[in-house]
Amino acid sequence: MWWRRKSWYLLLLSLVLASMVWIQMGMFLTHLIFGVNLKLNFFKFCISLFRENSFYYFLVIFLLNTMIAYILLVTIGKVIAQIFLSFRFRKRLLNLKDHEMTRLYGTRLNRHEDLMIIKSDRILAFTTGIKNPVIVLSTSLVQMLETEELEAVVEHETFHKNNRDPLKIFILQVIAHSLWFIPLTKWCYENFKIMSELMADEYAVTKMGSEMSLGSALLKLIKNSFKTPSTLVVQFSGESVNFRLQQLVEPQKAIPVKLKLFHIVISIHVMLLLMGMVLFTLA
Incomplete structure (x- = not known):
C-alpha cells in the first residue's frame, strides 16, 4: 500500500510540474499569436525585464521561443x-508469436486474452501496450x-498490466525529457520505475502465497544475465534489482528512495524563479 501511495505522489508531482510549465507556455503563445494581454505569465515577464526592441529583448524572445519549440517538439x-x-x-x-505454446500456457495459466509467447532465444518478460497491455514471454524464459x-x-x-505502468512510465519519460531543466522530473521518472x-x-x-517462487525465478534470471547479459530483457538495473532482492529477503523493512541534493536545489531554484516571476507580474 505504501509503495502504491508513494508512486502516485511521484506521478502527481511530475504532472503538476509539467502542467505549470505547459500552461504558462500556452499562455505565452496565446499572447504572441493573438496579442492577448495575459497576466501571471513568467515568459512574458522575462521579456518585460528588457527594453523593447533592444538586442537583449530580441535575444530573450529568441531563447524563450527556442525553449518552447524544444518542449513542444520533444513532447x-x-x-x-x-x-x-x-x-x-x-x-x-x-510475427514471432508461438501460437501453440501461447494456447498451451494460456490454458495452463488461465490467461487466454492477455498472454503471448514468442519464439526467441533471448530471455524476455515484459508488458507492452498503452491502450491494451499484453504480457509477453519468450520460449527461452518458459x-x-x-511452473510456479x-x-x-x-x-x-x-x-x-493492471496498473497501466507502460502508459504511466511513458508519460513520466516524456515529461522528464521535455522538462530537463527541472531535475525532479527525471528523479520521479527513474524512481517510479523502481517502485x-x-x-x-x-x-x-x-498471489503466490510466499516469496519462494518469485525469488527463485529472480535468482535464475540474474544468474542468466551474468552468463549472457546481451540476451536478457527484464527489469534488472543495478539499483532496481538490489531493492527487489532486499524486499524479498526482508519484506517488512522500509526501502529508502533517496532524493539527491542536486535535484532538490536546482528544482527548487527553478520553481522559485518561475513563481517569483508570476507573483511579481501580479503585483
Missing part, C-alpha cells in the same frame, strides 16, 4: 514516435523456469 515527437514504434513492435511480436516460477513472473507482469517493480513483486508474492 509531440515522443508521442508520434511511440505510436509508430508501438505499431511496428506489435506487428513484429505477432523453458528455463519451473513462471506463474510468479506472470503475476508480476499482471500487476504492470513499479517493487509493487509488482509484492503483488506476485501475495
Whole structure:
C-alpha cells in the first residue's frame, strides 16, 4: 500500500510540474499569436525585464521561443514516435508469436486474452501496450523456469498490466525529457520505475502465497544475465534489482528512495524563479 501511495505522489508531482510549465507556455503563445494581454505569465515577464526592441529583448524572445519549440517538439515527437514504434513492435511480436505454446500456457495459466509467447532465444518478460497491455514471454524464459516460477513472473507482469505502468512510465519519460531543466522530473521518472517493480513483486508474492517462487525465478534470471547479459530483457538495473532482492529477503523493512541534493536545489531554484516571476507580474 505504501509503495502504491508513494508512486502516485511521484506521478502527481511530475504532472503538476509539467502542467505549470505547459500552461504558462500556452499562455505565452496565446499572447504572441493573438496579442492577448495575459497576466501571471513568467515568459512574458522575462521579456518585460528588457527594453523593447533592444538586442537583449530580441535575444530573450529568441531563447524563450527556442525553449518552447524544444518542449513542444520533444513532447509531440515522443508521442508520434511511440505510436509508430508501438505499431511496428506489435506487428513484429505477432510475427514471432508461438501460437501453440501461447494456447498451451494460456490454458495452463488461465490467461487466454492477455498472454503471448514468442519464439526467441533471448530471455524476455515484459508488458507492452498503452491502450491494451499484453504480457509477453519468450520460449527461452518458459523453458528455463519451473511452473510456479513462471506463474510468479506472470503475476508480476499482471500487476504492470493492471496498473497501466507502460502508459504511466511513458508519460513520466516524456515529461522528464521535455522538462530537463527541472531535475525532479527525471528523479520521479527513474524512481517510479523502481517502485513499479517493487509493487509488482509484492503483488506476485501475495498471489503466490510466499516469496519462494518469485525469488527463485529472480535468482535464475540474474544468474542468466551474468552468463549472457546481451540476451536478457527484464527489469534488472543495478539499483532496481538490489531493492527487489532486499524486499524479498526482508519484506517488512522500509526501502529508502533517496532524493539527491542536486535535484532538490536546482528544482527548487527553478520553481522559485518561475513563481517569483508570476507573483511579481501580479503585483
